[in-house]
Amino acid sequence: MSLSLAAMQNLTANVVVDFDRKVASGGYGDVYKGRLTRNVDGYVGKVAVKVTRFFFENVPERIIMGIKQELDIWQQHRHPYILPLIGAYLHEGLPCAVSPWCNSGTILQYMKSARQGHEPELDAPVTNCNFDLLRLHCLEIELLSQVAAGLAYLHAKNLAHGDIKASNILVKGGVAQLGDFGFSVSLAEHTGRTSSHLGTARWFAPESLEEHSHRTQEADIWAFGCVILEVRTLLVPYHRVPEPAVPLAIRKDLPFERPKDIHPSLWGMAEVCWSRSPKTRMTSPDLVSHIEITLKYATLLREALGALSDIRLLALGYPNSNSRARLSLAAFVSRRDKNRFPDLILAVSTARNALHPQLAEQVILKLATPGSLGSPLRGHTSTVYSVAFLSDGLHVVSSSWDMTLHIWDIGTGQMVISPLKGHSGTVPCIAAHGSRIASCSYDGTFRLWDASSGKKILGPITAHDGKYVEGIAYSRDGTCIATGGGNNRATLWDANTGVHLCEMAGHTNWVMCVAFSEDGTRLASGSKDTTVRIWDIVSGKCIGEPLTGHTSWVHAVCFSRDDKRIFSSSADRTIRVWDAETRALIFDPLKMDHRVLSMALSPDGNRLVSGSDTGRIAMWDAESGAAIPIPFQERRERVWSLAFSPDGRTIASASLNNVALWDTTDDWRRYELGDDAKHLVELLKCEIPPVFSNEDLLALSTLTGSHYGRATLCSIHADVGFRDRRATALRLLASLSVQLAHDGSLITHSPSAVDSANVVITTIEALKLRLPPLDLRPVARALLPHDINLTGGLMEKLSTPEIGSPLRGHTYAVSSVAFLPDSHRLVSSSQDGTVRIWDTQTGETVIGPLEGHTSNVLCVAVHGSRITSCSYDGTFRVWDADSGELILGPITAHDSKDVHCIAYSRDGTQIATAGEDNRAAIWDANTGAALHEMVGHTDWVMCVAFSEDGTRLASGSKDTTVRIWDVVSGERIGEPLTGHKDWVHAVSFSRDGRRIFSSSGDETIRIWDAETRALIVEPLRMDETILSMALSPDGKRLVSGSWSGKIAMWDAETGAAIQTPFRDHGAPVWGLAFSPDGRKIASASKDKTIALWDATDDWKRYDIDDEDA
Structure with a gap:
């Protein structure tokens, strides 16, 4: 059987499909991954091929023609939020849809990945109880707004989609597109399936169950409400109802349950979409309007709150101010992207009580300062030669003389992954397209990197006869790469394979820069020979005569957005703007006082920015050539490269050994001290409550x-x-x-x-x-x-001092806990043989369980990003806290007998262990090499602790004594501390090293003078075996846990009990730990849980006292 596809692109000869590898199955067909071998409407490379699944042989010609008509309709309707049909592929005589390959999969796969922090839009795992929830809401609303816009487009064309569901919505580059338009409906009519042609049952509108029903726009709206539900829950509608019972559930008006944490506006829209009467449902234009308003306000709040969320960057040391508010405001003022948020007034007014009154006007003045956004990005060890923004506008890439590439988060100013290494020479230029980065080097090669992982994708590819490669650029569609080099030529390459396509020969000296036209048909090159040449991409031939007029090297070149103009900058101190058709100058050269080394055109094509060898940055009107006054500070260092962010609001500049970021908007002007700002200053001086x-x-x-x-x-x-x-x-x-x-x-x-x-x-x-x-x-x-x-x-x-619900996950007793330095993450060990890392704000396990020990894990200790654990299996191990990877071990210790306790020295260079061989041991924390054994105890050593200065080690034993050891020699210092009548379970030094604390099965805690060995106060008593103990970071409080599950707090100086209503675990409390900031306590219990406690007095403010009543 054959079929003509003259009305659309017949791609049968141009698509390679591996039919042995099915990537997905739908209700009516199977999806295979294919490769489009030629450029079709800008598409090339990976594609999706959907092959219809028929349940009978000898498919009639009329059915095939019906499907072809649906494909024709699909191809005719192009919209940013409708998945385009590239063409058709004939498989065994049957038409198959060929559409772009969407790396992020369906909207559900994308959202699941985003919640785990694997997508650029959400670069960290999402939790439900902090600022991330608002960020997640914004992402959900934005994607749904795109789906609604695509649906409104179809409805405006008097079409109904007929099968709206999450699995038919694909995401590519963070953009949602409706797929299977029309095709699924036609297939349902003809494939012999019993499923209705009105869509898929779980997404049916009630009226779709009636006889002789047909697809309607109102039914699409019902299904859109179901998609809102799916995006939040990641589950299909009626997920608890078996497939055959779904129609009955719909007829019975079985209501959908409101999902946890859904945005209220989205839930309100979904409820209107599910109106039983089709006439009372929202129309698609109404949906678009409502969801856009919701997105506007959710985004506004995300930006305003996000500005306050990072309190780490700067601490203003002003007295008499609320520390939380002070830090929030200080961080906000110091943020490098402060001017990206037009509602700074919200942040400032919220934090107004943070400031000493005399600082108020300084804050306003700082906000009213244009130009540089925060401190430069530093990390390169030599001159930075090139910068480029990634497509999200939140990250910038830089390359340097030091032969590396760095990827930066412009919000935090931090590198997001380790430097990209591989080039053996200076990297003078980089280019970015989507998630790919291309770099060229004086080592005569270029390479391609993945921007998300930093891994090399392609290369090194030798270019320009191994001579210097000076410039590199991507074509607009990302299919081609151009390079310029020291062999006096420009060269084109296939961006996916690295295959050489053609060379442009004609320049008489090095080619310093290259740039594609927006339509991808031409390439401009600038040379050390002072000329600019234009080349035909297909033939590689020079188009017309070279552009002449510059009198020195041409350092940068680019096309206007409509391709009618060409801009070039030169060491002759000028920028020239040429008519691309006539080659004439449009107006007199733009002049700078020094050599123009760099140039960039804004995304809207209206502004041109240039950098000189004295560090001056200038901005120009790209249409008229008029200078635009903007108070950029001179860098006083050569500006080798410039780049606009995709939204045009930020410029990055590369110079000496750093990257600077600059605000290009007028937002800063709203904070000039006009009447409004003066009124705000008065508000800042008001005495009002904490923020x-x-x-x-x-x-x-x-x-x-x-x-x-x-x-x-x-x-x-x-x-x-x-x-x-x-x-x-x-x-x-x-x-x-x-x-x-x-x-x-x-x-x-x-x-x-x-x-x-x-x-x-x-x-x-x-x-x-x-x-x-x-x-x-x-x-x-x-x-x-x-x-x-x-x-x-x-x-x-x-x-109550208890913070939230207990952390649950271990399957046996939790034996030990320790906080990581950020005070938010907690490490635990258990008799189930595992170690877990928790987020204390969400109560979720973020890494783990970490497995490897073959028996109970008795104790964990933390230093920086390292975790060490010891076990009854006679070993200890060291783990990376960020990745969960094993760094060191297993290291066999204590003659392979039980290892009861482990501790880090203050500087993290040494580890101490306590074992069942009656000894304490010290190890090199980096290599695991044994350094000393401390011999003297006559029974098991149960606990160890370093002094703050790292010179001494205390050990507690089943022999009822505490011994002090010299860390350097391994020798005991003085006589043992005696007095306990039972096992010593925990030991600790005071912060000044003058006191030693020990707790025991004899129901007491003893506080010893480290010098005289005498008791400082009478033993503290709990009337039951004391299994665990922890000292607060400031050394003022001591907390202890008992066999029965009780927790008590004590004044570490006087020994007085501090009355705190800790909940009784009801089972032994094996471990206790303070957070580094001293605000939280964690307790580990045999009841398999970890409890978190407020170590401050904040919880007391929730009491309603007699006066209030």
Whole structure:
């Protein structure tokens, strides 16, 4: 059987398909990966080929023609959010759809990957209880807005898709596209399947179950609501209902359950989509409008809150200020991307109490400073020659004389992966396309790298006869690479294979730079011979005469966005703008005072930026050539390269050994000290309560999707019931109103005080924050006169030092815990033989379980990014805390007998272990080499601890003694500390090394003078065996855990008990640890859980005292 495909691209001869490797199966066909061998409408390389699955032989010609007609319709409708049909492929005489290959898979596969931090849009694993939830909401809303826009396009053409579901929505480059348009419906009619031609059952609208129904736009809307559900839950609709029972569930009006943490606006839209009456459902234009508004406000909050989220960058040491707020504001002011956020007023007003009054005007002045965005990016060891932004606009790539490439996060200023190494000479130029980076070198080669992993994809490929390769560029579609080199030629290469395509010969000296036209048909090259030449990409021939006029080397060249102009910059101190058709200068050369080494055109084609050998950066109007005044600071170092971000808001410049980032917008001008800013200065000087924590902001940001609406919330503070300036709700709402006032759009309507308080509290409870807001007491006071029961219940729930629910995952007793330096991650060991790393904010295991030990893991210790663990299997191991990889071991210790305890020295160079051979041992932490054995105990050694200065080691034993050892010689210092009547389970030095703490099965903790060996205070008693003990980082508090599961806190100086209502584990507490910041305690128990406790007094502020009542 044969079929003519004259009406569309017949790709049968141009697509190579491996039919032995099926990559996916759908309801009506199987998908195979193919390779398109020629450029078709800009597509080449990997494609998807969908082969129809028929359930009968001898397919009638009319059926094939029907499918072909559907393919024709599909191909005719092109839209950014509709997966394009490239053409058709005939397989055994049957038409198959050929569409672009989407690396990210379906929208569900993409979202699952994004939540794990594997996509550029979400570069870290997502949790449900912090700022990441808002980032995830924004990504979900953005993808759904694209789907809605694609659907609205079809509906505007009077078409219905007929099979809207997540598996028919594919993602490529972070963009969602509707696939299987029309095709799936035609297949359902003709493949012999019993499934309806109206789509797939789980996504059916109720009316689709009726006889003689046909696909409608209203049914598409119902199915879109199901897609909203799928994107949040990653599950199909009615996932608990067997396939045959789905129609019955739909007929019974079985409601969909509201997913946890879905954005309220999305859920509201989904409910309207699921109206039983098709006429009352949203139309697709309404969907687009509503979802775009939701995206606008979610993005606004993400940016404003994100600006406050990083408190690590700068600490302003001003007294009398709230530290959390101070750090938040200080970090925000110092962020290199501060001007990317147009709503700085929100951040400043929220943090206004952070500042000493005299600092207020300085803050405004700093915000009103244009130009450089933060400190330069430093890491290269020599001159940086080239920069390029990645497509996400959030990362920049640089190359250097030091022969490496660096990839930077412009928000943090940090390298995101290790330097890319491989070139053996200077790397003068790089280019980026999608997730790929191309680099060229004086070693005579070019290479291709993966921007996400840093791994080499292609190369080294020798070019230009092994001479210097000076310039490199990608074509717009990413299929070709051009290079310019020291053999006086420009060369074209296949970007996927590295195959040489053609050489452009004509220059009489080195080719310094190359650039493709936007349509990909021409290449411009600039040379040391002072000319610019234009080449035909297909033939490799020079088009017309060279562009002459420069009197020195041409360092940079580029086409305008419409390809009608060519820009060139030269060491002759000029930039020339040429008419690409006539080759004439459009206006007089643009002049700089020194050699022009670099040049870049903005994405919109309106602005040109240039850099000189004195460090001056200038901006020009690309149309008129007029200089655009902008106060860029001179670098005083040669500016070798310039690049615009994809959104045109940021410029990166490369010079000496760093990369600088510059703001190209006028956003900074809104912070000039006009009337609004002066009013803000007065607000900054006001004496108002402490500001919101990020948790507070997140909780209340969720309200933007509620029926109150953002504008209404901003004015709640005007209500009489919220006159108490200390109220938590008042603080955020007041700060938002400042922002709104700045925009001149205050709303006067506000709900009642009790409604407001209820919304705040309900939202906070619904989020199940592990760390609740710092001060709910004022909220409770505001609510108390209206609802005493709700107030009391909330305070009772929060008036405990326990933080959230216990961490669960180990299958046997948890034996030990230790915090990592960030105070957020926690390491645990268990009798189940594993080690786990937890996120204490989410309660989830982030790495692990780490497996390798063959018996109970008794103890873990942490130093920096390293974790060491010891086991009853007679070994210890060292792990990487970031990757979970084993770094060292297993190292056999203590004659292969049980290893009970392990500890790091303060500087991390040594590890101490305690074993069942009655000895303590010291090891080199980097090599695992044995350094010393401490011999003297007469029974098992149960615990070890280094002094803070690393010169001494304390060990506690089953022989009831504590011994002190010299770390250098391994000799015992003085006589053993005696007094305990049972096993010594834990030992620790004070921070100044003058005291030693020991806990024992004799139900006591003893505090010894390290010099005299005498007891400083009477033994502290718990009336039961004390198994574990930990000293706070400031050395002021001691916490202990007992056999029965009780936890107690003590004053480490006086020995006095500190009354704290710790929950009883009800099982032995084997391990305790303070977080490095001293704010949290973790306890490990035989009950298989880890509990987290607030080590501060913050939890006490949730009490409602008699005065309040």
